[in-house]
Structure formats: C-alpha cells, structure tokens
Amino acid sequence: MKSWFNGKDLPVIGEYDVVVAGAGASGICAAVSSSREGKLTALVERYGIVGGNLTSGYVGPIMGGTSQGTMAEEIHRRLNVRPREVHDFELAKIELALLLKESGVDLFLQCAVADVLMQDKAKLTGLVVATQMGLGSILAKCFIDSTGDGTLAYLAGVPNEYGRSDGLVQPVSLMFILGGVATDAIYCEGVDPHVSVPTGEFTQLCKKACDEGVLPPRVNTIRIFHTGNPNERMINATQKNYVDTLSPKSISDAEADVRKQIQTILAFLQKVAPGYGDAYIKGSSSTMGVRESRRMVGEYTLQDDDIETGRKFPDVVVHNANFLIDIHNPNGGGQAEGITRRVPAYDIPYRCLVPQHIDNLLVSGRAISGTHRAHASYRVMNICMPMGQAAGIAAALCVENGITPRNLDVALLQERMTCLGIDLFGDQPLRYPFNPSN
Numbered sequence: 001m002k003s004w005f006n007g008k009d010l011p012v013i014g015e016y017d018v019v020v021a022g023a024g025a026s027g028i029c030a031a032v033s034s035s036r037e038g039k040l041t042a043l044v045e046r047y048g049i050v051g052g053n054l055t056s057g058y059v060g061p062i063m064g065g066t067s068q069g070t071m072a073e074e075i076h077r078r079l080n081v082r083p084r085e086v087h088d089f090e091l092a093k094i095e096l097a098l099l100l101k102e103s104g105v106d107l108f109l110q111c112a113v114a115d116v117l118m119q120d121k122a123k124l125t126g127l128v129v130a131t132q133m134g135l136g137s138i139l140a141k142c143f144i145d146s147t148g149d150g151t152l153a154y155l156a157g158v159p160n161e162y163g164r165s166d167g168l169v170q171p172v173s174l175m176f177i178l179g180g181v182a183t184d185a186i187y188c189e190g191v192d193p194h195v196s197v198p199t200g201e202f203t204q205l206c207k208k209a210c211d212e213g214v215l216p217p218r219v220n221t222i223r224i225f226h227t228g229n230p231n232e233r234m235i236n237a238t239q240k241n242y243v244d245t246l247s248p249k250s251i252s253d254a255e256a257d258v259r260k261q262i263q264t265i266l267a268f269l270q271k272v273a274p275g276y277g278d279a280y281i282k283g284s285s286s287t288m289g290v291r292e293s294r295r296m297v298g299e300y301t302l303q304d305d306d307i308e309t310g311r312k313f314p315d316v317v318v319h320n321a322n323f324l325i326d327i328h329n330p331n332g333g334g335q336a337e338g339i340t341r342r343v344p345a346y347d348i349p350y351r352c353l354v355p356q357h358i359d360n361l362l363v364s365g366r367a368i369s370g371t372h373r374a375h376a377s378y379r380v381m382n383i384c385m386p387m388g389q390a391a392g393i394a395a396a397l398c399v400e401n402g403i404t405p406r407n408l409d410v411a412l413l414q415e416r417m418t419c420l421g422i423d424l425f426g427d428q429p430l431r432y433p434f435n436p437s438n
C-alpha cells in the first residue's frame with residue numbers, strides 16, 4: 001500500500017469537535033475534560049505512550065499545588081501518589097491510558113503534529129500529522145496545544161518567546177532510577193511540603209567532585225528521591241547547559257551526553273554515598289527531559305511580579321498555584337536563584353491560555369503565556385494539570401456555543417468549573433501533599 005498522502009490532498013484521518021496535541025500531564029487533563037463535557041475529542045501524541053514527563057520522562061515527584069477540587073486530585077488517586085515520593089511509572093502508564101479510554105477520548109499514538117491547516121491567517125482547520133502511513137490530517141473546530149514546546153501555536157503563527165533575556169534556557173536532564181540501594185541510604189530532605197533538596201556534607205562532596213572533574217561539568221547537585229520501593233532512589237542530577245531545546249541536532253548531541261553522565265554519577269555514588277555500594281541502574285527516561293523552550297504569547301503574560309506578590313485575577317482558571325521559582329541554572333550548576341525562593345499562592349488567568357492572533361486555539365501546560373521566571377514556577381505537573389482541565393472545558397464551551405476562546409465569557413467557564421467542585425476563589429488551604437485516600 002502506498003503512503004496515504006498523494007502529494008496533493010491530505011487524507012482526513014478524523015474529524016472532531018476538539019483536538020488536543022500532546023498527551024502529557026496537561027494534555028490528558030484537557031482531552032478528558034473536553035470529552036466529559038460531551039465533545040467529540042481526539043488526543044494526538046508523537047510517542048507510543050501517554051503521560052509525557054509523567055511516564056516516559058521518568059519525572060517525579062509530582063510537585064506544586066493549587067486550590068482544591070481539580071483533576072490533579074483524581075490523577076493522584078489513580079496513581080496512588082504518596083507525599084514526597086515518586087509515583088510508580090508502570091502504574092501511571094496503565095492508569096492514564098485507562099482514564100482516556102473510560103472518558104471516551106480518541107487517542108492517536110505515534111502521530112506527530114508536523115504542520116497545520118488554516119482557513120485564513122486566524123483560523124485553524126486541522127493538524128497535519130506524520131504517521132507510519134505518511135502524512136494525514138485531523139480536522140476539528142477547536143484545538144488545544146499541550147505539546148509543552150508550544151509547537152502547534154508556533155506552526156499556526158502565534159508569536160513566542162524562548163528562554164530568559166540572554167536567550168539561554170534551563171539545562172536539559174535525563175532522569176534515572178537506581179535499584180539495589182540500602183533501605184536507609186541517603187535521600188534529599190524536605191525543606192517544605194513541595195520540594196526536597198540535598199543538604200549537609202553530601203552537598204559539599206558533590207560540589208567538590210564537580211570542581212575536580214570527578215562529576216561532569218556543572219553536575220554539582222545530586223537530587224535524590226524516594227520511590228515506593230525502599231531499595232530504589234530516583235536521581236535528578238544529569239544536566240547539559242547551552243542546549244537549543246528546539247534544534248534536533250542540539251537535542252541529539254545532548255541526549256548522548258546526559259545518558260553517558262548516568263554511569264559517572266552512579267560510580268560517584270557507589271564510591272562516596274553510604275548505602276549505594278551495590279546500586280545499579282534500574283531504568284531511565286526514554287527521552288531527555290526539556291525543562292524550557294517556547295512560551296507562546298497570549299492575551300496576558302503572567303509577570304514575575306504576579307508570581308512574587310501572589311496576585312489574584314478576576315478571570316482566574318487556576319487558583320492558588322503554589323511552587324518555588326525553581327530555575328535550574330541556565331549557565332551553571334544547581335539552581336539559579338537558590339532553591340528556597342518561595343512565592344505566595346498566585347492565580348493563573350484564563351487569558352494566559354489564549355494565544356494572540358489565532359481564533360480557535362488554546363494552550364495548556366508549560367508553554368502558556370508567562371515570563372521565564374513565572375514559567376519556572378508554574379511548569380510543575382500539579383499546576384499544569386488544572387491548566388489542561390480549564391482549557392478542555394473552555395474548548396468544549398466554545399464548540400457548544402459556536403464562539404472562539406477569545407470571546408468566551410469567562411464567567412461561564414468559571415461557573416462550569418465551580419459546578420465540578422473546583423475552588424476558584426476561596427481561601428481553603430492548599431491541597432498539597434494530596435492524600436490519596438481522600
């Protein structure tokens with residue numbers, strides 16, 4: 001059989017009310033929410049697995065918090081997440097796929113968004129996807145970009161920003177899990193409910209080893225977390241700086257480098273860290289992790305000041321978002337601003353999800369509209385999930401009422417979200433760490 005694409009007319013693979021690009025933390029919540037609102041919904045994912053960083057990225061613990069009642073709680077229950085512990089990636093692979101199936105989402109795996117179809121400069125009509133059968137198209141009335149890289153928005157012509165003012169982004173990393181670790185072997189201690197950092201003598205040992213070339217350049221911080229298995233530890237330590245996180249060549253070079261770093265870090269731990277003598281590599285992320293790339297420019301850009309002052313917005317869709325301004329140093333090791341730079345709980349307004357120029361598109365997850373420093377806080381998964389949920393409900397409402405996201409009455413969206421039990425305006429305590437039993 002020949003390729004679907006005959007060089008002239010793209011075959012239509014499917015036609016939907018809402019199409020979500022990217023099946024990570026925010027895309028799953030977006031697709032499930034749109035489908036639960038009764039809209040025919042497709043989710044398109046370039047890899048052969050759903051979850052994004054939650055699964056194939058080996059990223060955990062799931063960090064950050066928001067107000068009560070969001071889909072993040074449902075996901076935590078399904079993944080049996082325990083406070084300060086990395087979730088079980090194998091369970092996540094199963095549960096997230098089940099969640100999508102039960103919610104009636106049509107899933108297109110191994111299907112990368114490669115281009116867009118436009119009716120005019122402001123309206124998207126479809127995604128051009130690259131499949132093993134060649135190129136095809138998936139049509140829809142409304143679209144959500146949850147690719148993390150803001151790829152769909154970029155292809156549609158939405159302006160975007162990249163990195164901080166000097167053009168650098170946070171370093172890339174490859175996460176891995178060690179087995180064969182003694183039960184009482186060291187791990188990072190919690191400095192607050194949200195995050196754990198390495199402390200004490202071990203921190204100094206890592207810095208010295210990096211200075212002396214025992215550890216790779218700029219790998220001077222080894223963050224160690226518990227998993228559900230007492231003889232395992234999740235390691236967040238490999239890093240490569242100065243990577244262009246949108247360039248296939250730069251990404252490929254970095255992937256090889258950070259993968260090699262795993263063995264050096266293991267050898268270091270085996271030698272200096274009590275309880276790691278028999279440690280071995282149990283598993284690693286199947287793809288290098290990109291912390292930062294494009295941020296699309298929306299109707300409002302969340303400012304540093306909004307985060308630092310805990311600003312509240314009348315068009316809030318994610319309430320009481322809470323996480324540090326956690327900038328992994330773009331041109332060095334460790335954190336750029338220190339790990340304890342806490343901020344008060346802030347709101348994310350709907351306008352940060354609505355891109356400029358394009359009428360029938362929303363963005364959720366780490367590519368929403370915000371500054372480099374604001375992004376460093378809202379990029380964590382517990383905050384990305386409610387963004388996706390809000391985008392999914394908003395898209396469904398737009399299709400229902402035949403309007404564009406820009407013209408959607410936010411009060412209608414907020415009313416629907418409140419009906420679903422999401423606290424958008426209250427002063428209830430933050431829902432973190434979640435208790436999976438409630």
Ligand SMILES: Cc1cc2nc3c(=O)[nH]c(=O)nc-3n(C[C@H](O)[C@H](O)[C@H](O)COP(=O)(O)OP(=O)(O)OC[C@H]3O[C@@H](n4cnc5c(N)ncnc54)[C@H](O)[C@@H]3O)c2cc1C
Pocket residue numbers: 021022023024025026027044045046047050051052053054059060061062063064111112113114146147148149151172173174175236288289290291364365366367379380381382384
């Ligand atoms: C190394 C590292 C460590 C981190 N540590 C933590 C942590 O400990 N805790 C925490 O909460 N957060 C952490 N983060 C941040 C967090 O994981 C991400 O910011 C978050 O997952 C973003 O969610 P998302 O849904 O926007 O994107 P992602 O989870 O990245 O999902 C995007 C999805 O879109 C797909 N996609 C991309 N492009 C296309 C395309 N063209 N076509 C089709 N599909 C596409 C991707 O394959 C992916 O499945 C870490 C990030 C990294 C990289």
